[in-house]
Amino acid sequence: MNILFVTNKNVYPLIGGIERITYSVAEALRNIYGMHCYSLYTQENKFGETTTDVFEGKECLNAANQVEQIATYIHKNEIHVVIAQGSDARVNQLMPQLREAVIQCAGVKLLFVYHQMPGFELVPMDWATLWNRLWYGDKKAALRQMLIQSIQTVVPMLAEKMVCPKYKMPYDKADKVVLLSDGFISQYNHFVKGDENRYAVINNMLSFLTAEIKQTEKQKEILVVSRLDERQKRIKHALKIWRKAYHPDWYLRIVGYGEEMKYYQSLAEKWKLKNISFEGLQNPLPYYQNASIFLMVSAFEGWGLTITEAQQCGCVPIAFDSYSAVHDIIDNERNGIIVPEGDIDTYAIQLQKLMNDPEELRRLSDNARKDCMRYSRENIAKQWKTLLENL
Numbered sequence: 294m295n296i297l298f299v300t301n302k303n304v305y306p307l308i309g310g311i312e313r314i315t316y317s318v319a320e321a322l323r324n325i326y327g328m329h330c331y332s333l334y335t336q337e338n339k340f341g342e343t344t345t346d347v348f349e350g351k352e353c354l355n356a357a358n359q360v361e362q363i364a365t366y367i368h369k370n371e372i373h374v375v376i377a378q379g380s381d382a383r384v385n386q387l388m389p390q391l392r393e394a395v396i397q398c399a400g401v402k403l404l405f406v407y408h409q410m411p412g413f414e415l416v417p418m419d420w421a422t423l424w425n426r427l428w429y430g431d432k433k434a435a436l437r438q439m440l441i442q443s444i445q446t447v448v449p450m451l452a453e454k455m456v457c458p459k460y461k462m463p464y465d466k467a468d469k470v471v472l473l474s475d476g477f478i479s480q481y482n483h484f485v486k487g488d489e490n491r492y493a494v495i496n497n498m499l500s501f502l503t504a505e506i507k508q509t510e511k512q513k514e515i516l517v518v519s520r521l522d523e524r525q526k527r528i529k530h531a532l533k534i535w536r537k538a539y540h541p542d543w544y545l546r547i548v549g550y551g552e553e554m555k556y557y558q559s560l561a562e563k564w565k566l567k568n569i570s571f572e573g574l575q576n577p578l579p580y581y582q583n584a585s586i587f588l589m590v591s592a593f594e595g596w597g598l599t600i601t602e603a604q605q606c607g608c609v610p611i612a613f614d615s616y617s618a619v620h621d622i623i624d625n626e627r628n629g630i631i632v633p634e635g636d637i638d639t640y641a642i643q644l645q646k647l648m649n650d651p652e653e654l655r656r657l658s659d660n661a662r663k664d665c666m667r668y669s670r671e672n673i674a675k676q677w678k679t680l681l682e683n684l
Contacts, residue, residue: 294681295329296322297372299391301381302338303351310598311378311408314497319347321498321674331370333363335383359387363394367401374402374681379463380409380595388466402684405467409595410616411480413525414456416593417442422523425556438524453484460484468684469493473596476617493680496621497596498673499605499665501578506606509582511658513543515644516584516608518577518599519591521551528557530590530613530637536564537641540648543568546584550574581606585654586647590640591615597622601668604628604661609654611643628661 296319298304304315319330332351350370356362367375375395379385388405395401418438427435445452464470464485471493472481478492515535519526528547535545545566547557550573561569572580577599581587587603589612600610600622610629612619613636623629630647632640647654 294326294374295331295370295372296681297331297333297367297370297375298348299354299375299377299384299387300332300334301378301383302336303334303353304332304348305338310497310596311380313500314408314596314598315378316347317498317500317670318674318677321670322677323347325671325674326678329370331366331372333366335387354387359390360393360397363390364397367394367398372398372401374404374684376404376406377463377467379405379407382459385459385463388463392466402468403466404469404471404680404684405463406471407463407477407481407595408473410593410618411460411472411477411484412456413593414441414459415445415452417445418524418592422529425523428556434524457484464491467491469680471495471680473497474618474621476620477595480617495676495680496668496673497598497601498670499668500598500602501605502670505578507582511585511607512583513540513648514580514584515543515545515586515588515648516580516603517545517547517549517588517590518580518602519547519549521547521549521553521557523553523556525591525593527590527592528553529560530640531588532557532560532564532566532569533637534588534590534641534644535566535569537637538644538648539567540645541568543648545569546572546580548572548575548577548580577602578606581608584608585658586611586644588644589613589619594618600629601665604665607658607662609647609657609661611640611647613640622665624660624664626657628657628664630657 298315300315304312322328323330329349330347332348333354335354352366377384377391391403395403423435423439441452464487475494482489517531521528581603587608587610589600589610593616596618603610612631613634614631615634623631625631630643632643
């Protein structure tokens, strides 16, 4: 079977969750089931080139006639299934062209995988942070969020109506919509009012091969691995938590990149935070292996791939209860800690408890390593194979 993955940017696995999971799924389908995987993407990125070890072909979508380019690529590589990796506007908006192209190629199926929490656009952001984002970060995104929040405050139904087409159009164009958690079906269908049989659920698989993970002695390190984007990732919360829970024997490392790096560095300086470093864009695996505790502070996630990455390396996650899929991953007080959404004080207390209780930390770490294996590449690849063969 030949599979075409369509992504926003060329698939460089260090860039973000969608890129990493696309790489992992393609690698698993190729190595376990002998499927042939191809890559079509809408734009280049400046951080790395598309990997060539899992894709037998790759191409940037840049023709004036996109439908013709897509159809030609499908014909040339004898593609059976097109998987659109959605959540970014570019891939979502590409669904009509993808549908038209697969119609020209008899027998080809089109999947839309939604890699985000349905309805995330309506999650509010505090106004002070929004103004800072307007200054430090993506001005266009900040202005759009301000508009939605203003409308939501005055006429909430209108704000909801504004985001409905983003869900309805991909649903109408795809043969099936794939979500990352059972809890997302009702949330997505709230915007669509469609047939729930048109959905499938496949969790994200583990990022790392078992052979890649070394059993290293854990250090007194706390880790954040994230795109530096306050709208979703709320790294400001991590800084607030460290400000309250600071321990002179422990060190906080923040791994990731983003336009709001200067904003976070200015906050760390303003608050005189100690034992903290911004590591930039790095391979996160060595950091997971060294760190003992992982902080997830996002306002929303589609899955939270970094949580399972941390668990895989025995790095105990603490996460806000900000999205339903977090309960798929963390069994509270068994393989991690879930904190009530937005409760920074409780989060800091839980962090302090773990820093001061090595036995409890070890117990959670051991369980995390074991429990996350239900998302092994073999298990999730089998689910993908079943879905693809039964379209």
